[in-house]
Amino acid sequence: EAGVAQSPRYKIIEKRQSVAFWCNPISGHATLYWYQQILGQGPKLLIQFQNNGVVDDSQLPKDRFSAERLKGVDSTLKIQPAKLEDSAVYLCASSYTQGADYGYTFGSGTRLTVV
């Protein structure tokens, strides 16, 4: 079974620029998550999709972050404009069910550095 694919692996941008990340979940996984992991902290949920609908985006800074999953498969997360504090690893994960009763599988992440 192919894992969760993410790209790019690394990105360096200047503050106030925009950036986009892409995620392709495991085939057949209806639930997709975007997490932000700042150095020294645990992953923090930004947004959760069930198919192409948003289940939870309560911790997504909506003034600068946006995400979509138009066809219920792959997803993009965008930051515009970026701030220094957005430097983090952005992890995408997927699970077969919304309940995530068996945990879920993460992609290798995109490491973002904002300078």
Next chain:
Amino acid sequence: RKEVEQDPGPFNVPEGATVAFNCTYSNSASQSFFWYRQDCRKEPKLLMSVYSSGNEDGRFTAQLNRASQYISLLIRDSKLSDSATYLCVVKGDYKLSFGAGTTVTVRA
């Protein structure tokens, strides 16, 4: 109060030693519990689920105490390859909440 709190460590132990650490969670309605392992600059990977009766997976033993709202992980006969950050994970209604992790370093 954070949803999941862990002792960050680090726990520095020699090969062959036993190391144990806990985490506490704030939501008494939490339904499922997990330990994830995260190697340096890698993504978190599921290590094991934690069941109410306690469970083992090889050298790893997980315990859950719902009354006190804490979860523990014990590693027996530590190997160099066990060096990692261990993330305590708690499932609420439909999402997983992660602790900041406990760092374990096993030395030769």
